[in-house]
Amino acid sequence: MKIEALEFCIIGGGIGGLAAALALQKRGAQVTVLEQAHELTEMGAGLQISANGMAVLHALGVVDPETDQGQKSHGTVLRDYRNGRIISRVPAPSAGPTFYFHRADLLSLLSSAAKNAGVDIRLGARVTNVRKHPNEAEISLSDGTRKRVECAIAADGGRSEIRPILNGTEAPVFTHQIAWRATIPWSDRCEKPMATLTMGPGRHVVNYPLRNQSMMNLVAVEERSDWREEGWRLRGDPGDLRKRFADFSGPVGEILAGVQDVHLWALFLRPVAQKWQNGRVAILGDAAHPTLPFMAQGACLALEDAWVLGRSFDEQSGVKSALAAYEATRLNRARKVVAAARANARNFHLKGPARIAAQSILTIAGPHLARRYDWIYDYDPTV
């Protein structure tokens, strides 16, 4: 069956859902995005999109390779928390630079591209259930309406309510990691902007510039056991943030001092899903593979998923075989990247002698460190 004859519903208008909608619509499908929120917004925070994710944004025509709209990165500086001492400088990966985007900007680029391609984006459309029929997927919405399409893709995030339909109930588990996120106005310009990773026992801070260096994005992560709520977007107290990272000095101290408004993410995870599709319904992005943010790959993986999903419909002759090919191509890659991010949770937060030993290794090996993750960044799903 030709893709032009197929109607798709994408559940969720985040980065994964919009990219998937675009990848399918550009191939000739008729795509509707159902997003529960009443507007497409993202909180003020940054996203690092590495070469593997940028390849998809270029191939989808979302970002022009000649005039990349994000902030180009020249690598990462690793610092020690106590005095801000530089432990190492990790150059940009050989696959190409990472770009720093304001989330709202990337979402807006994706939604404009999707709309221009003809995707129908419906806001305030909350999906409550999806049922598989022999040749269709039936989608139920909270307003009582139903819609039948040839294929439904759930890109409804880390707490996906559609994923259990394929995988049974798996409650997200608290990882004992809390991420504080903020952006602050910034005026220092440097010729070669870089991210900074400041590491301390049980905590780390990542900061990088956004929007032509007019803003600094901050993610401060701490290990904590005393969390009871599964909040995704809780407002935090900047004073509390400063207290918890009071012993972090060096440049990061100045950034922490400037925080006026901060949000807290308690990091909950489910494992990478065993089953990604049932022949009519598939999951994509965080719904399929929620990850800790310590490789900055969650959105990049969602972009890769989107491209591979679209391509699977080029290469296969029916919905069932296309979804099976999509799952087969993506599963191991997602598992490996998610495991790498989990390992970094340990590496960033080392204590005592292990920390000192790791710093010595980083000082020597830092410039070559990016190569360790070449397999992540070199992967270009579009070729």
Ligand SMILES: Cc1cc2nc3c(=O)[nH]c(=O)nc-3n(C[C@H](O)[C@H](O)[C@H](O)COP(=O)(O)OP(=O)(O)OC[C@H]3O[C@@H](n4cnc5c(N)ncnc54)[C@H](O)[C@@H]3O)c2cc1C
């Ligand atoms: C602290 C932190 C830092 C990060 N930094 C990076 C980074 O630098 N680089 C990177 O690549 N990744 C990063 N990530 C990960 C990245 O944010 C996610 O992987 C990515 O946003 C997932 O996109 P998604 O489209 O799968 O899901 P989401 O962005 O969660 O979107 C899901 C959408 O589905 C909608 N929805 C949910 N349920 C329903 C329903 N029932 N009906 C209709 N709509 C529904 C939601 O409203 C939402 O719009 C970070 C994550 C965190 C927590």
